[in-house]
Amino acid sequence: MSDSSLQSDDGEPLLTVRNLKKHFDTSTGLTDRLLGGGQSVKAVDGVDLTLHEGETLAVVGESGCGKSTLGRAILNLHQPTDGTVRYGGEDITHLSGKEMKPYRQKLQLIFQDPLSSLNPRQTVNEIISAPMEVHGIGDSAADRRERVEELLVQVGLKESHADRYPHQFSGGQQQRVGIARALALEPRVIVADEPVSALDVSVQAQILNLLSELQSSYGLSLLTITHDLSVVSQIADRVAVMYLGEIVEIGPVEQIFERPQHPYTRALLSAVPRIDAADRTDRILLKGSVPSPINPPSGCRFHTRCPEVIPSSAWPGNQSTFREAFRFYNRLLHEELEIDLVRERLENEGRSTDTDTVATQLLDESFQMPIEELPDDVQTVMYEIARHLIEDNREQAIETAQGVLDSPCKQSKPEMQVSGASQASCHLLTAEVTPTISPE
């Protein structure tokens, strides 16, 4: 898999995903739709991916970033909202159940929770032979049974296990049954949705080894969805980092692990547990919570939490002071600043609650460093924002903040920048903006 460049010349990739979107409508009924009360959750929002013959691509990201939805939208288990999925050059995006059937044979799925993916009322034989029955493989039940036993042995179980029920196995064994079912149709592509996250650590490695073994013996392409970077380093050739429904960086595993381009990737990598404490000094802690995919941040979606957010041109101070002020700005935008609470606290402490005191207190609580460390004119602006806010003039406050705090990261969406074999979408990578400060 040495040649994993994105625009590879070795013909059409096995699976091509272009601008795939999956939005879930949260409106529950007719009234919602009429009144416009429903919102849409943008679980997957414009994803491009390619999967080549025999390679393993891992999609990583925090929980809730849309990676499982991506897997299912690719397999047409969720009808995509927009974009295309092509298998071997053919568009399979909007195929109906019947039209999709021949492709189902080629594209299979492995689940996170092995037990719930196996029907509790069926024996292993019934579970694994069902796909063969559906696709008319094998002439008789005895024929299929033979194949089931063969598959069981291949995934490291015994022939006699065919008559057992799912709950009679351990978690690792259950996952092996799930893998055997996926293999029954001899697919070309397997989407593995968190294949080992529900398993004991000791069993995880066994299952991952099994997957790699089967991959080489069947010539499979694997799309592994995971939140676990150790899984990525164990089995993947390439990795795609996902944040809030978008791919922020994609490329060969070694390159991304050694030279991550995107600040989010850097933060993820720094969070990998290491045995040697000395290796951990550069841990980047992301502040703030993951924004809602219903209303994702404008521009670069990571800007609300990015430790390397680019200061606005109007900012007189350095990046670390900007980051603090920018966080304050984002909380203002998301209505997270609780003026009433501040006022109440002051009251309880028997202090005055005039505008100036509340403003000082609010700024004190919102900044993790003394406000005096900010450049003088910025301090004045901050106080002005706080005062507008206290006087219930939120719009004015936002307007004032915009003047000094609008980062380029917030204003425009970064384009994918190619660097070697990998790509990342971050404003730091474009020529006009110089990557200034790395976090201390």
Place this chain on the structure above:
Amino acid sequence: MSTSQSPIDAKADEIDDVEEHLTLRKRLWGTLKRDKKSMLGAIVILSFLLVAIFAPYVAPVDPEQEYGIMEPPNTHSETADGEAYHLLGTDSYGYDIFSRIIFGARISLLVALVTVLFAFTTGTAIGLAAGYYGGWIDSLLMRYVDFQWAFPTLILAAGIIAVSGSLGVINVIIAVGVAFIDDFARLVRSEVLSLREKEYVVAARAIGMSDRRIMIKEILPNAVASLIVQVTLMIPIAILAEASLSFLGLGVRPTTPTWGLMLNEGRQFITQAWWLSIFPGFAIMIVVLAFNAFGDGLRDAFDVKEGEVLDR
């Protein structure tokens, strides 16, 4: 291929001490052995079934044979070919009550079983389609079910009989059966709503399985426990419904021996001859209690939560 066989898995195989898989039948038998009440219920149901099947052999006399009217229990009548013993007396037409109760078991149980079977099949089909497809199919089917649910069972059944315009076993079965559809439809739909989100259903779709096969082979078997419980709880209600319709004069033709009809006919003589209506009433009560006891046992055996099936 032993390379991929892990030491852990291998060890588990050596011991081969796997948890036994309990089929529905095994679980049922285990509960009956443990729970005396449901065992008693099962025995009573079984004996009533046997009596109903072999009614002509079990009944001491022909239920259409007339004797002296309103003979009290434990009396004898003189007939051409000897003496007839009336364990439970005779009714206002002079029929032997014991024999009529035995033949009445045939009608009552047949009506109850066929009614529930009809409601089960139709209701399950409606519930499956509504729960699985959702959307407008769900809205349409469930609005119909709601509409029906808003009607009291007996009034609906009486209405259906009135519309069909004649009395008879078939009409009673259709009337009560239709009135019970909603119970099954609602139960199945709620089961399907939770089952269709299971990953094994997603797996079945990923395989390319047809919707019909997913519904019948993947979803329905997992709902079967609560359905069986529901059936056993609906049968006594069906028996009562048939008896009530007969009591109201809307059931089977007047000369047919059924428990409800006997109860009704005895009603007017309750002050002179209590046995006319008390004994058919007992028969109804015993069967209904037996089914309920059995149903409760099943509910425990299949671990169906009390709220899951509809108690009425």
